[in-house]
Amino acid sequence: MTVGLVIVSHSARIAEGVVELAAQMAAAVEIAPAGGTDGGGIGTSFDKVQAALTAADSGDGVVVLCDLGSAVLTAETALDFADDPERIRIADAPIVEGAVAAAVAAASGASLEQVLAAAQDQAPAAAQPATEQQDLSAPAPSAVAEIELANQHGLHARPAAELVRTASGFDAQVTVNGVDAKSMLRVLALGLDRGTVARFEATGAQATEAIAAIELLAADGFGES
CATH class of the missing domain: 3.30.1340.10 (HPr-like)
Structure with missing residues (x-):
């Protein structure tokens, strides 16, 4: 199992394109798109995000990447209704670069917090004490x-x-x-x-x-x- 990813965009084409790109770097990682409205228009869908969270979660958790502000709000609402919200993280990261970095980290067997840190290009907090010790x-x-x-x-x-x-x-x-x-x-x-x-x-x-x-x-x- 690996950490999964969900790509939330106002455009279905953007979400699918980011998934396609990230999958080129990490074919074994579950990456689910949640783009556009239920009717296929520009916007976001609570139901699509919920479905993508379920599809991407293989048991190790999910990192969510979003494009614009209301996409984050939709993802946060879906997280509020999730059965295990503690296993979902919303990354503060650019959607394309963050998705690729997160996918590569997930493919390497990284933990949920490490995949989130990779997306945000940060050192995970758990990695710091080793050097100090x-x-x-x-x-x-x-x-x-x-x-x-x-x-x-x-x-x-x-x-x-x-x-x-x-x-x-x-x-x-x-x-x-x-x-x-x-x-x-x-x-x-x-x-x-x-x-x-x-x-x-x-x-x-x-x-x-x-x-x-x-x-x-x-x-x-x-x-x-």
Whole structure:
């Protein structure tokens, strides 16, 4: 099971398009559209949002992304009537970028709060104490790799999603050119083109394993070979 997503938009076409895009990055994640009115017009529908929440929930909870203000109000109303509202989160995030980032996080097995944080491009609160509890007298294992990107379009959406999924699978803090390699939005913001030498650094218990996995992923063209 994974955390599901619901896309609430005033336009059925926008909701369906965002679902289609996000699903390209995370085919195994349940992503349900709730766009337009019941009659097919521009607006939002309480019934559509309710149905989408049911469709997207596989048991691990649902993150909802909305386009405009009244879409948020409709989602909040549906949440009020939900059987388990504590397993639903409404993200304060751009609907397209947030949906893609959340989908990639969900596909990596992230928790409800972690998927919400990915959509909002924030570090989840639960992730902070681990760093604070480290024994400063014993430096954490670290590893580094510098890799020239061979992909035709560099680290665009699909290879970036593969990088995020790979980095998220290890107990280590992983960065690429200084930004969190587990954040889809931050990786994409780098705009790393073909021929760029990207510097990957990892610290933590599985730092060496994380860098080794990224090197293998790069050798495979980040899934595009």
